[in-house]
Amino acid sequence: MAKELNGEGILNQFGRRWTSWTLRYLLKNEHYIGRNVYNRSNWKLGQKRQPNPPDVWIRSEASFSPIVKPALFWKAQKISSRRRLLLSDRDMLERLKALLVEKGKLSAPIIDASFDLPGNGAYIKRFGSLRKAYAAIGYYPDSLKFHDGRRAVIATLVELREEFADELVAFGHSLAFDQKTGLITIDRAVKVMIAVARANHDRGRFPRWGIRRRIDQRADLVVVARMDEDNREVMSYVVLPPARLTSSFLLTGEHTPGNINNSQLATLEEAVEAVLRFKAHKVARSAASDSKKFRPRRGN
Known part of the structure; x- marks a missing residue:
């Protein structure tokens, strides 16, 4: 979806190109169906942020005027959830290793450009980070820490x-x-x-x-x-x-x-x-x- 939007020259709400981070946030944001969600995470000063389980989230209904029909929103969530379960961990790693053999290196843009693989965001979601996915196939690029951090900073800003x-x-x-x-x-x-x-x-x-x-x-x-x-x-x-x-x-x-x-x-x-x-x-x-x-x- 991000490739199609960027290919058509359609920018996101901040006037920038679409990424997997911004697109996923938009698709999962319940504000578009009029809900405001609180208590999604907690953290103390000097400690790492801890996500709260969905069953303790606080949802305020009808906080905004919805611009997406709830039935359409939840249908999209169901499709998204089903797609994440199509490939096993082993299948995802085997395809990643095959791409490494083909390209000689790996990066988020290389992964996103391959139509045989899920996007880099899917690997981060499944394995915790690209670094962990790379380590699982024995790939340890020196530049990964820098790029992972930069991507997290950009996503955090958005x-x-x-x-x-x-x-x-x-x-x-x-x-x-x-x-x-x-x-x-x-x-x-x-x-x-x-x-x-x-x-x-x-x-x-x-x-x-x-x-x-x-x-x-x-x-x-x-x-x-x-x-x-x-x-x-x-x-x-x-x-x-x-x-x-x-x-x-x-x-x-x-x-x-x-x-x-x-x-x-x-x-x-x-x-x-x-x-x-x-x-x-x-x-x-x-x-x-x-x-x-x-x-x-x-x-x-």
Whole structure:
């Protein structure tokens, strides 16, 4: 499906090419049938994110106006589930090994370009990661860790934007998204940028968390998701004004001025709350300033 959409020049909701990550998220998103889903995962500060089983998810019916009929949505889920069960682990690995013999190397684009194999996302879903699938057939590319981490960061950025917007819309806030800048404007009052800080392990140093995207100084706030050391899951969040992000790395040293250690938040919900507190404070200051401007002067 992603190949067909990209081949026809149809971009996704962020103005980018479709990937297996964004397409799977769209197809499984219950927002399109009017539901809001909470409690899908939990994690504590400094620990890895843990997914909750579906039976403890909290679903809020009729939270939005549905744009997809429920019968069509669940039919798609049934087809998707059935397709994942067509091939056994052994069949998937044998086809992967045959592709390695044919191409001499493996990568996500090579897998996705082969019509005899499931997409790379299917291998990640079945075996936990491409690295584990490769290891099962005795293939150990040096570049895999870097590309796996980069792909997870991109997927995290897309998912964060969606979840951030969903949280705000659920509370009745209006949003405007600028595809060129990536800025999200909330209630025409506050501009927010979503960024991901990836763990780097250069030259045997302790991990450093770098933001590869340029920080837009027009933003009022930047919500930064700090990845774990494997760049697989979000470890914590930081909400800061652009002026605090003076370098491409988050400062985490205990004795480094301006470090973010005391500014970290455990969940995206807490990050949204911090943004809304900032917005309320900004609106209140603006109202007070306007009141002073138009206060009538006393006569002599």
